[in-house]
Amino acid sequence: MTLDLLRFTTAGSVDDGKSTLIGRLLYDSKQVFEDQLAHVAQASTRRGGEGTLDLALLTDGLRAEREQGITIDVAYRYFATARRRFIIADCPGHQQYTRNMVTGASTADLSIVLLDARRGVLEQSKRHAFISALLGIPEMVVAINKMDLVDYSRERYEELLADFSHYAEKLAGVKNIVYIPMSALEGDNVVTRSEAMPWYEGPVLLEHLEGVEVAYDHPGEKPARFPVQWVIRPSGADQGDYRGYSGQLASGALRRGEEVTVLPGGGRTRIAAIDTFEGEVEEASAPMSFTLRLEDELDVSRGELICHPEEAPAVAREMAADVCWMSPDLLRPGSRYLLKHTTRTVTAAVDAIEDLLDIHTLERIDAPVELGLNDIARVRLRTSAPLAFDPYASNRRTGSFILIDQDSNATVAGGMIVAGA
């Protein structure tokens, strides 16, 4: 069984063909509307001359992007085939690349890393692969693009496959990598199988995207994590003493009658009912939103986590985490921020910056004095109240957090918990 919705991310700059690839996916799967196409045809003619059709223009967004020929921000695009719906988080490769790639990757189940067949495994492709792995995206497609410019050479494909595999050995967390030789410009192996590369027997891109399994296909495999979002207590005489705890199940499944614990307090009770708008259900699995009623009157509020007592996560106030710094203001040890984790917001102090990751060489630099925009580093955090969390590597929902500047209210970092301390 596969979920019929796949979220994937692409990253790259104008010249490696990312926009053309997305344009090709949309165009060949017949997801481009006539008025959009007319618009692209007009713009292509204006820029490239009569009769050209630049599919990259399908992904044009803001005025400044059209004027400067760059992509400023993550754009979300939607298309569907008979088998699946797709959401693309389309990330720019140049400006603010870490911030944008991390944002796009945070919600994706699959990542498409682009290689230019002529230029080989460049920094930017490595960076994107690294961020995809860091953000815990289990599925990766390495799109070896522009094969038309290397005469559809099998040797070149195999050489690049070997180069990238060598690099990918350093990437923990990626479950599966699929290498597809293609030409987005000519349409080879994107939606239709290439006649120019009969030696390639793997799936074409769209076929792979339609069939790949994603995290929610096996909801029962992970422990149940239910962060309480909102307490429903209707007023009015006819409502009796209804008290329900609403939220979206982050992982796993819950059943009526099961014993549960509420963290960080640790109180125990049983699930009296699982309510939905349509009525009660016996069992619910991630990522459903529903309302729990509990057998005993515990004082449960927003920010607490309901789970099975035998599969409880860590509860701690100190932890090590990888953070992606997204603000032009520098991060220095001792700084304090608001930290939002699941539905809980606390104050957090950054006690130490342990090491900074050089994203170009993948080497770790010991004890830097400060972090700047787009830096990725391991830090030690202390929070004003305990958090119930899992390591990010085992649960993306209960292992992630954002940091918010208390004065400007800006989101300054995305964080992934490595372990409690």
Next chain:
Amino acid sequence: MSVATRPQLSHLRALESEAIHVMREVAAEFERPVLLFSGGKDSIVLLRLAEKAFRPARFPFPLMHVDTGHNFPEVIEYRDRRVAEMGERLIVASVQESIDNGRVTEETGPRASRNRLQTVTLLDAIAEHGFDAAFGGARRDEERARAKERIFSFRDDFGQWDPKAQRPELWNLYNGRIHKGEHVRVFPLSNWTELDVWEYIDSEQLEVPSIYFAHQREVFRRDDMLYAYDPAITQLIEGEEVFTDTVRYRTVGDMSCTGGVLSTAATLEEVVLEIAATRITERGETRADDRVSEAAMEDRKKAGYF
């Protein structure tokens, strides 16, 4: 419909769950949210999602409609009936009042529209009621500027959207912190497409205003679009003729800038089939307001539009 008997989650249920999560986050983190309800298909879906998020309690926010005074009467009738059925509170912010109070000046001539004026009425109402979050039904698939918009879209104290300085939005951790006078537009349907909206309306069997279904109407043709003829609003340009045809509406906006489409789709199922087969975007086909320039929507959004 039991979750237990449905191990495979349909994309509509996944989108629904995501949207319910967004609505509850807003209810929990803001002091005075409001839900913008126009009687259009997207805001009809928002109301159902709010029911799923907050029943059996009442909504923790009122509904608000920015009424241009040039709305389709069928939609206003539907709006009032639906609000009464649900027992929720509706605030009507009136563009006519903004005109009468001198806050805005009405455009004149046959192409006059109150579309642009709505922004002032909306921002005034947000300030007057002290709203700090406003739910809207906008979707990213609608338009290229919207493709870049966050689910929590920050607005400064002038109501402006700055597309170059948006907060990064990671995982499902939304940052709802604002200073006094600022607010956030929240779009729970960001990841829905037009087809998703209609499939959802069909699967939930939601009632929609009658103008979404094929009906006979007096119309006139302008700029390749079929506009409703209303003697109180319409000023015909020389050469334009009023005739009767079978049309339906894909979007519901101000009568002066929303075009109908020739259609015989008379049921929800037929509408879903029509949308699945269509080759033109909804805004391209029906909205004159987006045709003004390449970046018409971007400019209006920056000024504080929906």
